[in-house]
Amino acid sequence: xxxxxxxxxxxxxxxxxxxxxxxxxxxxxxxxxxxxxxxxxxxxxxxxxxxxxxxxxxxxxxxxxxxxxxxxxxxxxxxxxxxxxxxxxxxxxxxxxxxxxxxxxxxxxxxxxxxxxxxxxxxxxxxxxxxxxxxxxxxxxxxxxxxxxxxxxxxxxxxxxxxxxxxxxxxxxxxxxxxxxxxxxxxxxxxxxxxxxxxxxxxxxxxxxxxxxxxxxxxxxxxxxxxxxxxxxxxxxxxxxxxxxxxxxxxxxxxxxxxxxxxxx
Numbered sequence: 076x077x078x079x080x081x082x083x084x085x086x087x088x089x090x091x092x093x094x095x096x097x098x099x100x101x102x103x104x105x106x107x108x109x110x111x112x113x114x115x116x117x118x119x120x121x122x123x124x125x126x127x128x129x130x131x132x133x134x135x136x137x138x139x140x141x142x143x144x145x146x147x148x149x150x151x152x153x154x155x156x157x158x159x160x161x162x163x164x165x166x167x168x169x170x171x172x173x174x175x176x177x178x179x180x181x182x183x184x185x186x187x188x189x190x191x192x193x194x195x196x197x198x199x200x201x202x203x204x205x206x207x208x209x210x211x212x213x214x215x216x217x218x219x220x221x222x223x224x225x226x227x228x229x230x231x232x233x234x235x236x237x238x239x240x241x242x243x244x245x246x247x248x249x250x251x252x253x254x255x256x257x258x259x260x261x262x263x264x265x266x267x268x269x270x271x272x273x274x275x276x277x278x279x280x281x282x283x284x285x286x287x288x289x290x291x292x293x294x295x296x297x298x299x300x301x302x303x304x305x306x307x308x309x310x311x312x313x314x315x316x317x318x319x320x321x322x323x324x325x326x327x328x329x330x331x332x333x334x335x336x337x338x339x340x
Contacts, residue, residue: 097144104141113208118149120285128157207242207249207271208286211296216287217271219244222298223251225274234258239298242271 080098082091108114127150134142150157204218211217221242227234235257243252251274253267272280274291283289 101141101144101148104139105145108145115284117285117287118152120287121153122287124153124155127155131157205244209249209271209275209289210287212290212294213296214290215297217242217249217297219249222254222303223295224298225251225295226293227256228293238267240267 080094082094086094127146131143131146131150134146147157149155204220207217207219209217211223217223219242223240223242224237225240226237233256238256239254240251241254243250245268249271250268251271252265253262254264256262274293274295275289276292279289280286
C-alpha cells in the first residue's frame with residue numbers, strides 16, 4: 076500500500092528522506108506487533124491515558140526508537156501528554172520550593188525528594204504482568220497470575236458456593252486452572268481447567284473489536300491480593316478446625332474400641 080504525505084518544500088532533502096524511511100520502518104514495526112500480539116486499533120480506546128507515559132518510558136529503556144515513536148504517535152493522535160501527571164506535580168512543587176530557598180538547603184531536599192519521585196514513578200507504572208486483554212464482571216483487567224472467583228452451579232454440596240481459579244498461559248493462550256473450592260481443596264490443583272475465553276459469550280468474543288469491553292457470562296471477579304490473603308487464612312483456620320475435629324473423633328473411636336475389647340457394638 077502506497078501512502079502520499081505532504082512535506083514542507085523548504086525541508087532539507089535528507090530530512091525528507093529521513094521522514095519517509097522512518098515512517099516505513101515504524102509501519103513495519105506496528106504491523107509486526109499486530110501479528111505477534113494480535114493488536115489492532117486498541118490504541119484508540121480511552122482507558123489507558125495514564126498508562127501510556129509509563130509504557131513510553133519502559134520502551135525508551137529497552138532501546139528501540141521505533142517503539143518509542145509508536146507510543147508518541149498514539150499520544151499525538153489522542154491529544155495526550157507523554158508526561159506522567161503525578162511526577163510533574165511533584166516536580167513543580169519541588170521547583171517552587173527550591174526557588175525560595177538557598178542551595179545549601181535545596182540540595183539535601185532534592186536528595187530526600189528523590190525517594191518520593193521514585194515512589195511516584197513506581198505507583199504510576201503499569202502492571203508488569205502480561206494482560207489477557209479481557210476484564211472480569213466488574214470491569215477489572217485480568218492479568219496472567221490473577222486469581223478468579225467463579226460461582227459453582229453444580230455439586231454445591233461438594234464445592235460450596237464458589238471456586239478459585241488461577242489465570243495461566245498455556246501455549247500463548249490464557250487459561251483458568253483450578254486452585255480450590257469454598258469447602259477446601261476438594262480436587263487436586265489444576266484438576267479442572269479451560270480457556271479463559273470460554274467464560275465469555277463465544278460469538279461476542281470472536282467478533283469483538285475491543286475484547287476488553289466484554290464481560291463473563293457468569294459473575295466472575297478478580298480476587299484482590301489482600302482479600303485473597305484473608306480468604307486463605309480463613310480457609311486454613313476452617314480446615315485446621317475440621318482436622319482437629321476429625322482427630323478428636325478418631326481418638327474417641329479408638330478409646331471406645333479399647334474399652335470394648337476391640338469391638339464397637
